[in-house]
Amino acid sequence: MSVRHLEVEVRPTQSGAVLDLHGEINGFSEEALDTAYQQAEATNPEAIILNFEDVDYINSTGIALIVSLLRKARASERHFLAYGLSDHYFEIFEITRLSDFMGIYPDEQSALSGASVS
């Protein structure tokens, strides 16, 4: 099994900037996440939307990185949403209370709709 270092693509939509996450979210991911977030923020979107569909591993350091992004988004009054989490990581987002502070959706369509109305 090889490590899948995180790669992030930023995709502007009418509802906000989608960050398509590919790989693992761990201690190696900070630069990729920060760079993508800055790129997304440059377009001044109302919402930042994390797409977890191609993420198969998140550790505690990765949770901390997501907390840092959430903090930035709240500071600039942007909506912060996510979709595509597995059942296991959805439960971890509930345990950590991340789901209390960010919109969690099952798929992109519902996330984009959520971003539009929130």
Add this chain to the structure above:
Amino acid sequence: MTAPRSGARRTLADFSLPSEPGNERLAMEEVAAVVSGLGLPEKTLEKLKTAVAEAALNAMEHGNHYRAELPVFIEVSVSDTDLSVKITDEGSGPPSFHSETPDLEAKLKGVQTPRGWGLFLIKHMVDEMRVSGDEAHHTIELIMHLDGRAEGGK
């Protein structure tokens, strides 16, 4: 492979990994492979994997300070009632985890560091967690009860 039906504990695997960033994932996958024959529900297996990864991460980072020449030892054993994973590092003194209970609101306000989720996650993933140590080692033992565990359970 099935759990032994006596009170005896049987070792399923005993291995070590160098303390290098990212190797907690190897620990997780190796333990998952070792217990694959026990018929654990998927949900239980996912929780065990996260607990093992977090305990191994802590051992490599805080116990062995990512010194690759210092291995982390992992022992997986099973009895008729529980599955145990012991993860041992070569740190000294009390096992080092963030002692502060993570509070997301405090983290978002900058009152707490964004980090410090490892022990919290482990406690929520397993049925029991035991921490021990001496002058030369720390061990964290993760226990999953097997009795009555059915598909869809914890």
